[in-house]
Amino acid sequence: MSKWTVSPSPHMLSSNSTSNIMFDVIVALFPALLVGIYVFGPRALIVTLVCVAACMLSEFVIRKLMKRDNTLGDFSAIVTGILLAFNLPPQVPLWVAALGSVFAIVVVKQLFGGIGQNFANPAITARIFLFVSFSTYMTTWTVPFGYQHMADAVAGATPLVDIGSANALDLFLGNVSGCIGEVSAAALLLGGIYLSIRRVINPLVPLTFIGTVFVFTWVLGENPVNHIFAGGLMLGAIFMATDYSTTPATLKGKLIFALGCGVITTLIRVFGSYPEGVSFAILLMNLVTPLIDRCTQTKPFGAGGKQHV
Numbered sequence: 001m002s003k004w005t006v007s008p009s010p011h012m013l014s015s016n017s018t019s020n021i022m023f024d025v026i027v028a029l030f031p032a033l034l035v036g037i038y039v040f041g042p043r044a045l046i047v048t049l050v051c052v053a054a055c056m057l058s059e060f061v062i063r064k065l066m067k068r069d070n071t072l073g074d075f076s077a078i079v080t081g082i083l084l085a086f087n088l089p090p091q092v093p094l095w096v097a098a099l100g101s102v103f104a105i106v107v108v109k110q111l112f113g114g115i116g117q118n119f120a121n122p123a124i125t126a127r128i129f130l131f132v133s134f135s136t137y138m139t140t141w142t143v144p145f146g147y148q149h150m151a152d153a154v155a156g157a158t159p160l161v162d163i164g165s166a167n168a169l170d171l172f173l174g175n176v177s178g179c180i181g182e183v184s185a186a187a188l189l190l191g192g193i194y195l196s197i198r199r200v201i202n203p204l205v206p207l208t209f210i211g212t213v214f215v216f217t218w219v220l221g222e223n224p225v226n227h228i229f230a231g232g233l234m235l236g237a238i239f240m241a242t243d244y245s246t247t248p249a250t251l252k253g254k255l256i257f258a259l260g261c262g263v264i265t266t267l268i269r270v271f272g273s274y275p276e277g278v279s280f281a282i283l284l285m286n287l288v289t290p291l292i293d294r295c296t297q298t299k300p301f302g303a304g305g306k307q308h309v
Contacts, residue, residue, distance in 0.1 A: 022075035028191030040090040041147030052081030054101035083123035086181020120286040141177040160275035171229035192238040209237035212262025236278040253296040
């Protein structure tokens with residue numbers, strides 16, 4: 001007797017698999033990784049490798065303990081590791097990076113059922129967890145190219161602290177202090193263009209997120225160009241606000257999500273005591289994604305019509 005797989009609609013054949021999509025994301029992240037290594041030295045690569053290794057090991061072990069299939073082949077753990085590393089300062093202790101990776105995979109991802117069932121972006125949530133738990137490590141920044149002069153770790157500020165006087169070209173190219181993968185807007189934009197061409201992401205989402213920050217900061221008398229180039233905005237808008245699992249399913253819902261992220265980011269940056277708001281904005285909008293989906297879901301064909309007996 002033949003066995004059939006029964007699943008809800010829509011039923012659509014596609015050449016895009018999870019592993020293909022994740023591989024494209026890895027490729028898109030590569031330019032920002034190269035810039036991070038160039039600006040901060042070998043330490044940036046070491047932190048990234050530790051995060052990737054810890055994420056992969058955590059996923060393998062927890063899946064074994066939960067007696068579930070091995071999912072390392074979908075590359076999602078690698079993407080989580082890279083994204084978490086991109087959200088960390090280069091001089092963060094390696095054990096802190098590893099702890100954040102375990103938290104991202106075990107607590108945020110696998111305990112909720114694995115890829116596609118997590119309630120929030122694992123890398124974003126892990127960054128906030130580490131920031132709350134180890135704020136000193138998470139706010140100790142590295143001077144750009146300091147490794148060339150043996151001046152690696154210094155207590156300093158990111159450009160977001162004094163956003164008005166920051167140099168826009170330095171922000172665009174990456175000649176600033178900050179987290180490993182967020183310093184170069186140019187490299188992140190290059191990755192976003194690649195993902196858009198590959199149709200992995202809808203460009204309307206990052207454009208809406210970034211555009212909202214630009215407009216609102218301009219209205220509030222801030223420097224809008226510096227705001228969109230500085231901090232984690234490009235990284236968050238392109239690679240995290242477009243996450244399939246934790247963002248709304250409909251186009252209308254995605255735009256509401258991106259708009260909300262932009263507004264919350266601006267409010268935290270301009271009026272909050274913490275200069276960066278991207279991570280908190282995305283996490284908060286992740287939490288209301290089910291509500292957005294419920295309010296924007298499309299009506300099935302024929303629904304609402306009169307039934308005739």
